[in-house]
Amino acid sequence: MLKYLISIFKRQEINVIELIQSSGNIIDDINTGNFKYVKPNIKIKHIPNYNELVYFDNENKYYRVVNIFHSLGKKHIIWIIIEPLI
Numbered sequence: 001m002l003k004y005l006i007s008i009f010k011r012q013e014i015n016v017i018e019l020i021q022s023s024g025n026i027i028d029d030i031n032t033g034n035f036k037y038v039k040p041n042i043k044i045k046h047i048p049n050y051n052e053l054v055y056f057d058n059e060n061k062y063y064r065v066v067n068i069f070h071s072l073g074k075k076h077i078i079w080i081i082i083e084p085l086i
């Protein structure tokens with residue numbers, strides 16, 4: 001059982017995206033491709049919480065987490081939606 005649980009977490013893909021123009025419905029924006037990848041398929045130790053600030057070293061910029069979506073299937077895909085902090 002433990003081996004199965006460990007294999008579930010190895011199959012996750014984490015994408016950090018920023019919405020280009022929000023239509024008000026984030027799920028429709030993701031389905032129509034109305035976003036840009038900030039960091040595609042990254043490895044992180046901790047999934048950030050809603051409204052938490054994240055910092056990317058290479059951009060020297062802070063972002064605020066707007067929402068987090070999980071897509072459960074053969075591969076666990078996590079979409080972290082962010083917006084730049086002004």
